[in-house]
Amino acid sequence: MSRRPFISLVFVAALTAQTTRSVWDGVFTADQAKRGQEVYAKECASCHGSDLTGGESAPPLAGPGFLSNWTSLTVGDLFERTRVSMPGNDPGKLPRAQVADLIAYLLSANRFPEGKVELDKQTEALKQIRIDAEAPKK
């Protein structure tokens, strides 16, 4: 019995998850950012500075120095980095809701527009939101 060559076609889906929104789409509310500002003052300002410009051993959390390092990543990346490794003296102590408020404050401080729906506290949802330093061209 002759063997026929077995030809298979394999379709490979793109492995890279696609983001569906960006920080320019109004992904947090003003009230949420205000709550986050209170969290920031209590938990973060002593190292990162009251004006988010960073300190001797802590990077800035606003302005070009912050955006250069985070542009093209996602809000989910920023959320997880913060949730897992901050605050430096007691990493992981902040509940997800407070971390989401905090991220909303950081986005607000970096002059991204507020919206009508609060930032989610689930990482997977936040990974759909891309951080772009520059506003999309109209």
Place this chain on the structure above:
Amino acid sequence: MTVQGLSLIKPPYATISAINLDRGDIVWQVAHGETPDQIRNNPALKGLNIPRTGQSGYNIGTLVTKSLVIAGDSLITTTPSGARGAMLRAYDKSSGKEVGTVLMPAPQSGSPMTYMWNGKQYIVVAISGGAYSGEYRAYRLPDER
């Protein structure tokens, strides 16, 4: 303060300077750090040839050897090939000329140091930034073939 995304301060935004302590002269000075993406891609600068601006950011330390000054960038930027990262740079100590670079996945967050082990010279540097958690990375030249 920024206008159209550009700092009011004229670049370079950061420099490394070699100073002759006998005379008080600056022997050489280089802008340290790649031009940030938001400067290079700024529409207000379209068509202009902007030399390397260096990067503002929190202060970094340098490693000085018999012949080199070694320091990493403090910001992540995009290379011409599209890769994103921060450069570790080596300058000729006598002239300031850049003599070598290595792309790291995150900016330098602590001063580099160097040591020799089994006859090979290593450079170790702390990096972190963006989503990249802090870690030490050690580099050495590849074996000769």
